[in-house]
Amino acid sequence: MTIADDIGMRADRGLDSSKGINAKAVLYGVLTTIMVVFCILPFILVIVISFGQKVDGAGWVWAFTLANYQRFFVGLLWPDEVTFLYLQQLGYSFYFAIIASVLAVLTALPFTLLLTRLRRSTQAVWLVFILASLSMSEVFIVMGWDILLSNNSGLPKLFEVTGLTQWLKDVGWFQTLRDMGLANPRNVKFKPSSFATILTMSYLVWPYAVILLYPALSRLDPSLSEAARTMGASRWTVTRTVTLPSIRLPLLGTTLLLFVFLLGSYVSVSVFATPDKQTTAVAIYSNIRGSNMDAPFGSAQAVILLISASICLYFGHLLNNKAEAR
C-alpha cells in the first residue's frame, strides 16, 4: 500500500462516518482527562504544596514561601546553625541506588550472556521464571531477606551452629566485626547494615536487569566473537574489545533505568539501612505522615529528588548520544 492510498482511505473513513470521529474524540478526551486528573494534577499539587507553610502544633497552610527549599539545603535554624542532614539523605539516596544498580547489572550480564546461549525452550522457561519473580513486591522481598538474615532463623544461626561464630571469636576477628557493626556480643548480625540494604536493592531489580539486557544480548552475532577467537584473541580480549563495546548502550540504559527506579526505594532502606544512612524517600514519608503533618517540607524534598533524578537522566542521555555518535 502506498502512502497516497493510505491518505485516501483515512479521508474516506472520515467522510463516511462522523460518528467514528466523535468516538475517537471522546476516547482522546477521556484519555486526556485521565492523564490530567491522575498524573498532571497530583504532580502540580505536590509542587504547589512544597511552597506551603507548616504550623507547629497544627497542620499546614497554603502559602508561598521558599523556606522549605532553604531548609533542605541548610536546615531549619539557618543562619544561626547549619545542618546538611537533608543533603546527606539525598547523597545516600544516590549512594545506594548507584551501587545497587551497578551491582545488579554486573551480575546480570554474565547470567544473561549464558542464558542466550541455551536452547530456545530452556531460555523461555528461564524468562518466564524471571518474569514471574517480578510479581513479588518490595515488601515481600524485604520480608524474605529479613528472615534470611535474622538471628534465630537465618545466616547468623548458621554461623552459630557450624561453629563459625566461635571460630571467629577464637581467632580474634569477632572484635573487628563488632567494631564494624556486624556483630553483637553474642553473635554476628547482618542487619541493619549497608550490606543488607544493597543486597536487597540489587536483588529487587536483578530480574529487570536480565529482562532489559536480554533482547540486546540475544541479538549479539556469535560469529563476531568466533572470528576474533580464530584470529587468536583470548576470551578476555574478545569480551573487552568485541562483546562489551557492542552492548554498551543497553548496559548504560539498563543501569540508568534501575538507578532511577531505586532512587525511590523505601522499604529496603527503612528496614535495613542504619539511621545514619537513611535516604530522602524515607524522609519524605516521615514528614508527610499524620504524626508530623509537614506535607510542605515533604513535597519540597520530593521535588528536589525529582529534579536530581532528571539531571541524572539528562546526563545519561548525553552520554548515550556521545556513545552513539562514536
Add this chain to the structure above:
Amino acid sequence: MTTFNRRTLLKTGASIGGLAVAGAALGTPLIAQSRSLKVGSYGGYFENSFKEFVYPEFTAATGITVESVTQPNSADWLVTMQQAVPAGSIPTDISLYGRDSMIKASRIGGLIAPLNISAIPKAENLDGYFVFDGPEGPQGVGAMSWFSAMVVNPNQVDIPASWADFWDTDKFEASLGLSNVHSNGLLDITAATFFDGEETMMSNEGILAILDKVRELKPNVTLWWNAESQMEQGMKNGDVIGGQYYLDVANLMAADGFPIKATFPKEGNLQDYGSWCLTAGSEKSAEAAEFMNYSSDPATQALMSRKIGTAPLVDKAMTDLTDDEFNFVSGSPSIKPAYEAYLDNETFIKESWDKMLAES
C-alpha cells in the same frame, strides 16, 4: 486473643475507612426515628472489639444504637475532619483522638464542640487530667489508655530496675530495639530518667541536652523501628534483647511463649491515652454525653481492659479487675508524654532528633 493487634490493623483499616463513612451516611435515614449515635474508633481488631463487646452493652443500657465508624488513627482522622466539618458533613458524632491530635483540633478550632460536663457525671471517676479543658471549655473525656513499656528477653539478660541500665554497653551492645519516631517516647523516658522530666522538654536547650544523652545510647541500639511489627519480629527472632514496646502486645506475646518480659522500671513506663470528642455541629450532644458517661463507668473501663487490652482510666480499686488482669494492661509509675513541647516545638524537635540519628 491473637497477637494481631490494633495498631497493626489501623493501617489496613485506613483503606476501608472511607467506605465505612459512606455506608454510615446512607444508613442514617432508616433509623432516624430511634436514638442513635455515630462513634469513631481505630479500625481493625480494636474497632471490632468495640462493636462486639462495648456498643451492644451500651445499647442495652440506654436504648441508643451505635453506628461504628472506622478511623485510620487520630492524626489522619483530623485531616479528614478538617475537610468534612466546614463542608457541613459530619462523619461521626463522637471521634476518638489521641491527646496531641485533640489539642491540635482544639487549636485549629471549629472541629470539636465543648461538652456539657454536668450531663457526664461519671467523668468524676476519671483523674482530672483525663478531662481535657480546651479553649472552649471541656472538649474531651478520656476513653482508654495504653502503655509503651520496657521489654527485655529474660533468657538473655536480668530484668533491669531502671531505664538507665539500657545505657550499659557491657550488657546491651548492639542489642536494643527503639522507635525512630521522635514523639514515640524515648525523649520523655530519657528526660524522666536523667533530667527533670517534662520540664526539661520545654526548652530547646533541654531538648538538646536530652538528645546528647540519647546519643550515648546509640551504640546499644541495633533496631530503630518505624513499624511496630519490626520490633515484634526483632524480639521473636532474637535480633534484639530489649527495648520499648506496647505493654498489652508484649504480654500477649509472652502468653504465647515468646521470650519477652514487659516490666515497670523505677522511672515508670510511657502512658498515652485516647479521648472521646464531640464533633462540632453534631445534633447528638445528649446521646454523646450518655455515651461518654457510660464509658467513664468503672465497669465499662474494666470491660475494655478485659476485651480490648487497654488500661483503665479509673482507679483499679473502683473496678473488679483482678491483679493479673490489671497487670496485663497497666502498672505504675507512668511517664506522661510532654504533649505541649511536641506541639509547640514540633519542627525543631523533629529536625534535632533526625540529626542526632543521622550522625554516624
